[in-house]
Amino acid sequence: MIKVEEAIAIIEANSTKMPVELISVHKALGYVLAEKVFSPINMPPFRQSAMDGYAFIHSIKHQYDVVGISQAGDHSNIKLKPNEAIRIFTGAFVPDAADTVVMQEHVMANKDSILIATMPPKLSNVRPKGEQIGKDEVVFEAGTLITPAAIGFLASLGITEIEVYKKPKVAVLVTGNELVKPGKNLKKGKIFESNSVMLEAALQTIGIKKTKVYRVKDNLKATKQALKSILKKFDIVLISGGISVGDYDFVKEALLQNNVKELFYKINQKPGKPMFFGSKNETLVFALPGNPASSLTNFYIYVSPAVKNKMGFSEIHKPKVVRKLNAAITNNTGKTLFLKARYDETNVTVLNGQSSAMLNTFAIANSLLIVPQDVEEYKKNQLVTLLPID
Numbered sequence: 001m002i003k004v005e006e007a008i009a010i011i012e013a014n015s016t017k018m019p020v021e022l023i024s025v026h027k028a029l030g031y032v033l034a035e036k037v038f039s040p041i042n043m044p045p046f047r048q049s050a051m052d053g054y055a056f057i058h059s060i061k062h063q064y065d066v067v068g069i070s071q072a073g074d075h076s077n078i079k080l081k082p083n084e085a086i087r088i089f090t091g092a093f094v095p096d097a098a099d100t101v102v103m104q105e106h107v108m109a110n111k112d113s114i115l116i117a118t119m120p121p122k123l124s125n126v127r128p129k130g131e132q133i134g135k136d137e138v139v140f141e142a143g144t145l146i147t148p149a150a151i152g153f154l155a156s157l158g159i160t161e162i163e164v165y166k167k168p169k170v171a172v173l174v175t176g177n178e179l180v181k182p183g184k185n186l187k188k189g190k191i192f193e194s195n196s197v198m199l200e201a202a203l204q205t206i207g208i209k210k211t212k213v214y215r216v217k218d219n220l221k222a223t224k225q226a227l228k229s230i231l232k233k234f235d236i237v238l239i240s241g242g243i244s245v246g247d248y249d250f251v252k253e254a255l256l257q258n259n260v261k262e263l264f265y266k267i268n269q270k271p272g273k274p275m276f277f278g279s280k281n282e283t284l285v286f287a288l289p290g291n292p293a294s295s296l297t298n299f300y301i302y303v304s305p306a307v308k309n310k311m312g313f314s315e316i317h318k319p320k321v322v323r324k325l326n327a328a329i330t331n332n333t334g335k336t337l338f339l340k341a342r343y344d345e346t347n348v349t350v351l352n353g354q355s356s357a358m359l360n361t362f363a364i365a366n367s368l369l370i371v372p373q374d375v376e377e378y379k380k381n382q383l384v385t386l387l388p389i390d
Contacts, residue, residue: 001266001267001273002264002266002267002268003268003336004269004301007264007267007275007277007302008301008302008305010263010264011263011277011284011306012305012306012309012316014279015306015307016282016310017165017309017311018166018312019165020035020164020165020166021163021164021166022162022163023164024160024161025154025155025159025161026155028151028154028162028164029147029151030145030146030167030207031146031207031311032145032165032311032313033142033143033144033146033162033163033164034142034164034312035142036142037138037154037162038136038138039134039135039137039157040158040159041157042134043130043131043133043157044129044131044132045129047094047127048126049088049089049090049094049101049126049127050101051101051103052088052089052090052103053088053103053106053125054085054087054088054101054102054104054109054114055070055085055088055094055098055100055101056080056084056086056098056100056102057081057084057097057098057099057100058100058123059082061083062116062119063113063114063115063116064083064113064114065084065085065112065113066085066109066111066113066114067084067085067086068086068087069087069088070087070088070089070094071089071092072090072091073092074092075093079095079097080095085098088101098126099122099126100120100121100123100124100125100126101120101125101126102116102118102119102120102125103120103125106118106119106120133157139153139154139159141314143313143315144314146162164312165310165312167207168208168234168235168307168311169234169235169236170203170212170234170235170238170307171211171213171214171230171233171234171236171237171238172195172196172199172211172239172240173213173216173227173230173237173239174196174214174215174216174241175217175218175223175239175241175250175290176193176240176241176242177217178190179215180192180193182197194292194359195241195292195295196213196240198292198296198359199211199240199288199295199296199299202300203307205390206304206307206308212234214226214230218249218250219250220254223251224250224253224257224258227254227258227260231285235283235284235310236283236284236285236286236303236306236307236310237283237284238286238303239276239285239286239288240288240295241288241289242287242290243274243287243288243289244274244290251276251287252265252276252287255276255285258280260278260285261278261280262278263277263278264276264277265277268334268336268373269335269336269338270337270356271289271291271293271294271338271356272289272294272295272298272301272338273289273294273335274289275287275298275302284306284310286298286302286306288303291356292356292362293340293354293356293357293358293362296362297338300368300387300389301338301368304316318387318388320370320387320388321385321388322383322384323346323347323348323384324346324348324384325348325350325380325381325383325384326348326349326350326380327349327350327380328378328379328380329350329369329371329377329384331371331373331375331376331377332376333373336370336372337369337370338368338387339351339368339369339371340353340361340362340365340368341367341368341386342367343386348367348369348384366389367386367389368386368387369384369385370384370385370387
């Protein structure tokens with residue numbers, strides 16, 4: 001049995017990045033850049049008006065003759081004189097001689113001239129060429145997550161394809177004779193299976209939108225055969241249940257018989273102690289506890305960073321936060337505790353219902369409060385460390 005910190009380090013050392021692929025920008029949401037992106041143009045590519053109004057050469061005068069119009073998409077070749085202005089609209093080309101745009105609300109106008117009631121400072125309302133970014137400047141660094149805004153910015157620069165890390169293919173294998181799909185008849189001795197949908201949802205929060213779910217009965221032959229097929233097809237395999245030491249827990253033996261290299265088994269923590277981590281070729285295997293709260297805890301602590309690492313994220317761990325404890329905590333287990341909790345701007349409260357089988361409090365928690373294995377007590381009002389969760 002190893003420490004939490006050792007488990008995290010082993011997983012990080014074995015979760016290498018996925019290969020790189022070239023994809024269309026409009027399909028890149030949720031991917032991570034594999035290389036720097038440079039701007040092929042200045043943005044904006046010309047001086048633009050930031051307002052609907054009038055462009056002119058700034059002076060002490062307030063009256064100007066209107067000699068033309070510049071709409072968005074036009075390219076005006078008008079040569080402005082010091083006493084002239086042109087009607088202009090937001091995003092339109094500002095003539096070379098003009099240095100200022102006055103917003104239309106500050107102007108009294110007729111067909112041929114304007115009188116500026118409120119004179120703006122020189123250079124007002126003119127977006128300089130390259131204001132957002134200059135040609136050949138870095139748009140995004142490698143490791144940047146592609147968001148809707150990033151897609152919009154790339155498109156505005158005329159960029160249509162980018163190099164990203166492939167997303168790993170993830171499978172979830174559910175074990176347990178007692179499990180029934182939600183919506184089916186629930187007979188005595190059976191429970192509804194929830195871990196697969198829970199893990200699928202958790203994966204979606206970090207950008208893995210498609211997950212293949214398999215189910216297997218609690219026997220060695222079936223488990224071994226299912227894993228043999230799954231290990232060939234996927235980059236990450238999550239197994240729910242069957243990893244403890246009961247008479248019907250066959251997962252570890254089935255993994256070893258499929259030549260999965262054991263990197264560690266069991267972590268000195270509560271909940272989530274009976275977890276197996278291993279690899280076969282480039283495929284990572286996480287055999288998670290069957291109890292739902294244990295499974296989700298270990299997802300946040302171990303699985304999520306590994307998936308992010310394979311996806312190419314530059315930061316794979318969520319920043320921890322520190323808050324003041326509302327009530328004392330005792331730890332007489334000698335294990336690291338991960339306690340479901342809620343925090344606000346200043347304080348944190350440990351929730352009732354910390355059982356590894358209970359998801360009701362997990363559903364309202366916004367963090368896991370971390371009590372290290374060598375800490376026996378946290379006093380009320382003491383500062384403690386939290387891992388925010390989605």
